[in-house]
Amino acid sequence: MSEEEQATLLRKLAREAGIESYALFLPKYEQTARRLGHRNNDPKLSRETVGPRQWSRWLAAKAAPQPYARLILEELFRQPVELLMAPVGTRQMEPASSLSVVQHPHITEEDLLMTAHDAASHAGDAASLxxxxxxxxxxxxxxxxxxxxxxxxxxxxIFVKARTIRDTIERRMALTHRPTQSSELYLLAGQACALLASAAFDLGSQDAAETLTMAALTYVRPIDHAPLIAWCGGNLALLAYWDGRPAEALEHVQAAQGLARSGTAKRRLHSIAARTYAHLGDPGRVRYELEAAEQADPDIRDDHHDDMGGEFGFSSERAAMSAGSSWLLIQDGASAVEASTRALDLIQMRTASQRSVKVEMEATVDLALAQLLNTDLASAVATLQPVFDLPPEQRVDGLLARLQGVRSQLTVPALHRHNEAVELGHHIEGFRRDSARSTLPGAPRYQLGS
Structure with a gap:
């Protein structure tokens, strides 16, 4: 059965009329309620409204409309509710459109005055909301x-709390018709989705992270908010190269670089570009992008990367950690040791409350892998000890992927026969089985090589 055949008639008619979105449907619904309430002298009917969750449930036929809602939906779509809630094709549709003028033999003066009254009433409501x-x-x-x-x-x-904030923002959108406030809410909704994308990635769902990043872009493109659009472009690049699509990643990051204005945004995107070129095997471009990241001016700020900051920022230690990862990808162990060590030194200069455990542990694993590239097994074993103390909820996807790189390096001929390498490999396998992803109800545990 096709998606069109599975959809309810209500969804099909709403989509055809261009009001499937709650924000576009609500004014039509409330206008129809006022018209019916005035016609039937029923003030309560005139004040009838609907929330976004209820509208979604109606579209999917997961809730039956109550009496007032039935009247309004049948007036609006010119179909009985039973048919609106049924799948498309259940019965021949009656050729009518709720959004076109109803054809009467005559239009009376009362009809004209009623239409004028509705328009004035809705305009007043819209202006006051x-x-x-x-x-x-x-x-x-x-x-x-x-x-x-x-x-x-x-x-x-983080994911649960960001989702709650996003849901609240969505409800608030229906409570204002002021363009400046709507723009502010669209920006906040985009930032909430971006934060959800980061959390989804750390929890091991790249598909969810990509969808949430696209949702963030959908919110902010209409308001042309360049900093968040640039951040999303960088995130799509990151997701693409983690998924083995470096050419696509390069397209995303180059488009984003054209929008970046602040020093933080430029440093982040140059760092992501360096990782992308490393995946493409271009050492010259890796070096160029890393040098450009170092030259970005931190005094030039924007309201997303800097004023919102936090996960949306890109600290100097995060940049150094990312540089270490880039050098590792092109097998430059000496440069990777230098960059990863610098990241850890910068982290140690932070107070305990300022330190990012994620960045610290990922830089630690990068340092261990760089040491293995230099066949320094004893140093790598010692370096990794703090990592193995992490509780499962802090074992995020980026860390586990890096540990898989260490696990693979332990199998090279120069190392695989050493007892320390065998023991370290077993330790990594056990560590990866219990992760941030595995703490979610019903989530599968990591398998080696995943």
Whole structure:
């Protein structure tokens, strides 16, 4: 059965009318409610409205409309509710459209006055609907706090809290018709989706991370918010090269670089570009991008990478850690040791509350792999000891992928016969089985090579 055949008639008609989106459907629904309430002298019917969750449930036929809602939906779509809730094709549709003028033999003066009254009433309501500045500022503060505490909390906790904020933003969107407030809410919704994308990646779902990044772009492209668009482009590049699509990653990062203005944004994108070129096996471009990342001016700021900051920022230690990863990809062990050591030194200069466990542990694993490239097994074993103390909820996907690189390096001829290499390999396998992903109910554990 095709997707079209499985869809409800309600969804099909709403889609054809261009009002499947809740934001576009709500004004039509409330306008129809006022018209019916005035016609039937029923003030309660005139005030009838619907929330986004209920609209979604109607579209999927997961909830039956109550009496007032039945009246409004049947007036709006010119079909009985039973047919609207049924799959497309259940019965021949009646050729009618709720959004076109209903054909009467005559249009009376009462009809003209009623239409004028509805238009004036809705215009007044639309002009008066707005949120207090404090309501929007509260959402911004909550989101900023979550982004800045990202490095201190498990990814699953971040995901749940960011989802709650995003759901609240969606509900607030229906409560204002002021363009400036709508733009602010679209930006916050995009940032919430971007934070969800980071958490989804750390929890091991690249598909969810990519979808959430695209959702963030969908929110912010209409308001042309270049900093978040650039951040999303970098994230899509990162996801692409982790998935073995470096050519696509390069397209994303080059497009994003054209939008970056702040020093933090440029440093992040040059670092991602270096990793991309490393995946493509181009040492010259790796070096060029890393040098460009170092030259980015941190005093040039923007409201996403810097003012929101946290997970959206790109600290000097994060840049150094990323540089170490790039050198590893082109098998330059000496440069990787230097960059990873610098990342760890910078982290040690932070206070305990400022340190990112994720960046510290990923830089630690990179350093161990660089030491193995230099056939220094004893140093690698010692370097990795702090990593194995991490609780499962902090064993995020980027860390586990790096450990898989260490595991693979232990099998090279120069190392694989050493007892320390065998023991370290077994330790890594056991460590990977219990991860941030495995703490989720019903989630599969890691398998070696995943």
């Amino acid at each position: 707005s949120l207090t500045p404090e309501a929007i500022q509260l959402l911004r503060t909550q989101l900023r706090g979550l982004a800045r505490s990202y490095h201190q909390k498990p990814a699953a906790e």
